[in-house]
Amino acid sequence: MSWKPEVDEIARRRERALEMGGKEAVAKHRNRGRLNVRERVAALVDRDSFRERGQIAGRSSEEDGSDYEPTNVVLGTARIADRPIVVCGDDFTIRGGAYSQAGIKKSLHAEELAIKRRLPLVRLLEGGGASIAGTTGAARGRSGYDWTAPSMLNVLTLETMRAVPVVCAALGPVAGFPAGRLVASHLSIMTRDTSQVLTGGPAVVAHAMKEELTKEQLGSAAIHGRNGMVDNVAESEDDAFRQARQFLSYLPSHAGEAAPCFDVGDRPNRRAEGLLELVPRERRRAYKMRKLIERVVDERSFFEIGRLWGRSQITGLARMDGHSVGILANDCHYDGGSMTADGAAKIRRFVELCDLFHIPIVSFVDEPGFAIGLAAERAGTIRAGMNAMFAVLESSVPWFACVIRRSYGVAQGIHLGPGATVVAWPSAMSGALPVDSGVALAFRKEIETAEDPEATRAKLEEEMAKAQSIMPRSEELGVHDVIDPRDTRPVICDWVHEIQTALAQHVRAGPPRYSIRP
Structure with missing residues (x-):
């Protein structure tokens, strides 16, 4: 039948x-x-x-x-x-x-x-x-x-x-x-x-x-x-x-293997001449961080995640000499690049993604600190920021941080993962507070009682800016190297190759006990 x-x-x-x-x-x-x-x-x-x-x-x-x-x-x-x-x-x-x-x-x-x-x-x-x-x-x-x-x-x-x-x-x-x-x-x-x-x-x-x-x-x-x-x-x-x-x-097929690597045809030793003039000498002037990212990573490889929210922070995936990397950066066009509650939440989620799938993180730092003011307090910025900080501290993928301009306060730690390799551009500055607010707070009486308060404030700010510049930090090995901005891509590509053994060990250790939280 x-x-x-x-x-x-x-x-x-x-x-x-x-x-x-x-x-x-x-x-x-x-x-x-x-x-x-x-x-x-x-x-x-x-x-x-x-x-x-x-x-x-x-x-x-x-x-x-x-x-x-x-x-x-x-x-x-x-x-x-x-x-x-x-x-x-x-x-x-x-x-x-x-x-x-x-x-x-x-x-x-x-x-x-x-x-x-x-x-x-x-x-x-x-x-x-x-x-x-x-x-x-x-x-x-x-x-x-x-x-x-x-x-x-x-x-x-x-x-x-x-x-x-x-x-x-x-x-x-x-x-x-x-x-x-x-x-x-x-x-x-x-x-x-x-x-x-x-x-x-x-x-x-x-x-x-x-x-x-x-x-x-x-x-x-x-x-x-x-x-x-x-x-x-x-x-x-x-x-x-x-x-x-x-x-x-950019990702492996599962959390038990490394991400794939592709030959994208971009030279690892390519220098980006335009980066030398990217950051203005005037501290209060903004510049385009995405232009920096696109000139450093493999050509046309940057994939941004979450562009429309937490806008003071930039997160995304890219390639360096064919290898997948996570990109973290500040956007000074929004909230001056400061760490808002939304920006911290975006970073926390992104860091967990990279740690889960063995993606090393490259951070371009221009962090003025946590956002301040009534709106920031209502948003619970410090709690959100420490949430992101703990995600960073618990991450175990390799980190590379390049300080582009500002690196201030507690929030700067969110850009510097455990054991990070840290380099800086000549424009880098760091301290507990940015120059203008630091001077206004620390020398308030001196400025108010001066014959010419504005000239006194400007002179103090200039002195503070020199003290916070990168050269004193480099003398004390507070940074691993100060680099020519045009050499940023070659330096990072070298680092990516150096960490491959560590990344293989990260894969063998298995995924973290937690997953990425929605």
């Missing part, structure tokens, strides 16, 4: 699964300016590399399966730049992305597969998670909710974050548990005009809070890109996929 009827039914269900929510639902989704889940997977991964799992998972109530509906989660393995990954996407065209029981199982299986295979996980999110009716098909009046489930779900998410790189992209409205999944990642991305991330949607907010707001007003990329809930904002879905691919290129 042939098994052809069963094989035909499998083929019918596979064909139905490829139709997703049906032609009308798919067309409606496209008219909203969004790709469907299968188009998204194809756009993200290498051509013809996707191998789907659980394609015919779904539900039906008729014995012959005539009313079969596929689940709204697409799961499988694929390749990005010929490196294997696990990819899991939500299908909004089926019940608005609200998970069925099979959908939850597939979503969990994505994490189990990533852990067992030791492969990066990419989630393409769009939907509202569970519904009020529950996910077990229970009758009205019984939600079927399992109080033990959240613990098990979250433990699996935590274990995934400890083991492999996780990238999540919000590509439409995302609420409830998927919103939690979005931020429980090493890189979270939102599309600018087509995604919203919500704890509760407009109907829930209107009922509970009596506030009439749209999804965009509640949770747009303009909100979450600036409050730090997501790392990056993408201009389009294609841009989100590009960012995901680039981010993964």
Whole structure:
């Protein structure tokens, strides 16, 4: 007796699964300016590399399966730049992305597969998670909710974050548990005009809070890109996929191996002539730190993380002679480059990322100290700053710090990891307080009683600036070297090669006991 009827039914269900929510639902989704889940997977991964799992998972109530509906989660393995990954996407065209029981199982299986295979996980999110009716098909009046489930779900998410790189992209409205999944990642991305991330949607907010707001007003990329809930904002879905691919290129496939190294064709001994004039002699004038970064790292290799929030601090990944490095720097165009609460939170998270995946950190320091004033106090800046400080002190990857201009107060320690190699430019200055505020505080009476207070203040500031300059520090080996700014790239490239044995030891020691905190 042939098994052809069963094989035909499998083929019918596979064909139905490829139709997703049906032609009308798919067309409606496209008219909203969004790709469907299968188009998204194809756009993200290498051509013809996707191998789907659980394609015919779904539900039906008729014995012959005539009313079969596929689940709204697409799961499988694929390749990005010929490196294997696990990819899991939500299908909004089926019940608005609200998970069925099979959908939850597939979503969990994505994490189990990533852990067992030791492969990066990419989630393409769009939907509202569970519904009020529950996910077990229970009758009205019984939600079927399992109080033990959240613990098990979250433990699996935590274990995934400890083991492999996780990238999540919000590509439409995302609420409830998927919103939690979005931020429980090493890189979270939102599309600018087509995604919203919500704890509760407009109907829930209107009922509970009596506030009439749209999804965009509640949770747009303009909100979450600036409050730090997501790392990056993408201009389009294609841009989100590009960012995901680039981010993964700097990281190992799992926390038990070193990051890959690529020949990018940029000379390690290349000097950057323009750096000699980058920092103004006038201490109060700003300059472009990103220009410095881009001239020092391998050409076109800098990938910034969190540009729109914690803006006084710059964090990102780059390459030095093909090797992955984490980049930490100050941006004096925002809050004078001072350490704000948001900036400290961004640094803490970034340092944990680098430590987990064995990425050495290069810090370009122009730190005037912790932010001050009423807004800074209300934000709890010191607590956030010490949180970042402890993350730095607990890190065990190699650190390289180049002091560009200012290095003041307690906050400067956040830029100098344990055992850091520290070099400085001739423009570097350091001390307990910046020159102008230090003089104003220490010599207040002398300035007030002087015949010419302004001239006295200027003279004292000049004397203090000389005392805080780099030359006295270098004489006492307070810095490992003072370098020509044009030699910054060659010096750092040499350091990157010197630390490879230490990095190999870091990998052998295994990942830290903690994962990156969302």
